[in-house]
Amino acid sequence: MxxxxxxxxxxxxxxxxxxxxxxxxxxxxxxxxxxxxxxxxxxxxxxxxxxxxxxxxxxxxxxxxxxxxxxxxxxxxxxxxxxxxxxxxxxxxxxxxxxxxxxxxxxxxxxxxxxxxxxxxYSFRYLPKILKAKQLIEDGALGEITGFQTCIQQYKNRGYWSGASSNSPDNWRASKAKCGGGFLIMTACHNVDYLYYITGLKGTRVYSEYATLGSPAEVEDIISISYRMGERAVGSFSASSIMRGMEQKEERIWGTNGSLLIHPEGLEMYSTRPIDGKRPGKVHKFKKFPNVSWxxxxxxxxxxxxxxxxMPPVSYVDAWENLAFITTAYQSMEERRALTVPEFISTQLESVA
Ligand SMILES: NC(=O)c1ccc[n+]([C@@H]2O[C@H](COP(=O)([O-])OP(=O)(O)OC[C@H]3O[C@@H](n4cnc5c(N)ncnc54)[C@H](O)[C@@H]3O)[C@@H](O)[C@H]2O)c1
Structure with missing residues (x-):
């Protein structure tokens, strides 16, 4: 080729x-x-x-x-x-x-x-532990997904906002007009992408609260979102770039037959079913993943x-749906109410010659 x-x-x-x-x-x-x-x-x-x-x-x-x-x-x-x-x-x-x-x-x-x-x-979905999580869910480890929780807390210093670590220092990350938003659209959009990817579910209704509490920026540095995925699953998303000294990064997904925890060191799975050659009814840890360039x-x-x-594996539909979730989350706080996340309607976009 x-x-x-x-x-x-x-x-x-x-x-x-x-x-x-x-x-x-x-x-x-x-x-x-x-x-x-x-x-x-x-x-x-x-x-x-x-x-x-x-x-x-x-x-x-x-x-x-x-x-x-x-x-x-x-x-x-x-x-x-x-x-x-x-x-x-x-x-x-x-x-x-x-x-x-x-x-x-x-x-x-x-x-x-x-x-x-x-x-x-949205290449984080190629991380081996994310691919493994997807496979375990597809194999039935969780049964029907009923709940999920994303938690990402970190600290971004003043230099981040002025682009100090870039070859072209610029403060576009702090500008609502240029960046479109803060921690959610800039960083945590990856977590939204791979949660959709591994569960096969999409955000359907969303309500958020966000603020700028500790950064020289117009955009949010803390956000909390309550939302529904698909028809039934209910969960939350908590993210910020103002938590000093105690970085936290984990996703939990659970269902009628088990639970999954994704964290920086790997994965943990509990299932009532025999999955991946593992005994049911116990927590199993998956730690050794190959180093690949995602x-x-x-x-x-x-x-x-x-x-x-x-169609490329990370398609424009995936990217549109990701942005639909993000922009609807922002809008929900502005309107002080829960909003339905719009669905992608392909015919409108594909009918153009
Ligand atoms: N996938 C990831 O993990 C990841 C990580 C960081 C950033 N990003 C994304 O990468 C993109 C760039 O982010 P960054 O952190 O590299 O920003 P950056 O500010 O470090 O780099 C942006 C570059 O764009 C150049 N530029 C600005 N206007 C231009 C123009 N009109 N034509 C050509 N070049 C122009 C700047 O001179 C600069 O060199 C953003 O979309 C950001 O969200 C992705």
Missing amino acids: DTLRIGVVGAGAIAQRNARDTVASGVATIAGVFDINHKAARDMAHDLSAPFFSSYEDMLKSEAVDAVLLSVPHHLHRSMTVQAAEAGKHVLVEKPIANTLSEAEEMIKACNANGVKMTVN TAEWVKGFVNAVRSDT
Whole structure:
């Protein structure tokens, strides 16, 4: 299979890892680098032995570029994806897909109208422990899912908000207009993605409370969400970037036949059924997982979809649904009431020629 020639756009914090893992995927090569910060782009192009492009338009015109990998601030995802699609380039875009559903829909329409594929970097679902959790649930470890709880607490210092660890320091993360929101849309969107992925359920009704209590930002640094997934399961989501000294990161999912705990060291499962060769009625720990590059796995899945003309494993539907949950959660607090999460209606987006 020919490698996909990917133009890297954005040479900031995550772009470095994305480019490295794209090469590691073995199915793609770096066809060039562009960033409005020319120095950062030149340095990165040099490190990758790839061409430097001095404008996005030049990269999009190049016949040596099949796709672009956009690692740029959220408010640019829409326009840069639409431009790429119109130039006939496939698009790998960082999460979230965009800041609003209407922006996301414009991107999806542009890709469909121009016959190019799009994926969004929800690659944490390729973590081996997440794949294992999905398999255990599919094998029936939990029975019918009835409850779930996500808890992510960490601390982001002032430097985070001014982009101190980036090659291009900028405070876009603190801006509601540029980032679309705070900890939920920026970081915890991954947890929303893989909870949907492993349970096969989607948020249906949501109510949230959020605030900015300890950060130099317009966007939230703490959020608590109550929600329903599917018809019956009820759960909660608690996240913040202002908890000092006691980082916490765990997901619990439970059902009529068992419970699952996902934490930084691995997984724990209790089931009333014999699952995965384990005795029922006991807690089993799964700790040893191989070290894999989840971003490289995401790139591999995308390249395979381009080659086989199929929907990428992290599809635009997944990305739209993720954003639908996030934006509805934000809206619910603004309206002080529980809201129904909208469903993706494909015909509206796919009927465009
Ligand atoms: N998947 C993950 O785990 C993960 C982690 C961190 C960030 N991200 C996402 O990656 C994206 C970028 O985040 P970051 O932390 O790397 O930000 P960053 O600020 O470090 O880098 C952004 C880069 O975009 C460049 N840029 C800005 N405007 C541009 C334009 N018009 N054209 C070209 N380049 C432009 C900046 O100069 C900068 O180098 C965001 O979508 C963010 O949510 C994903």
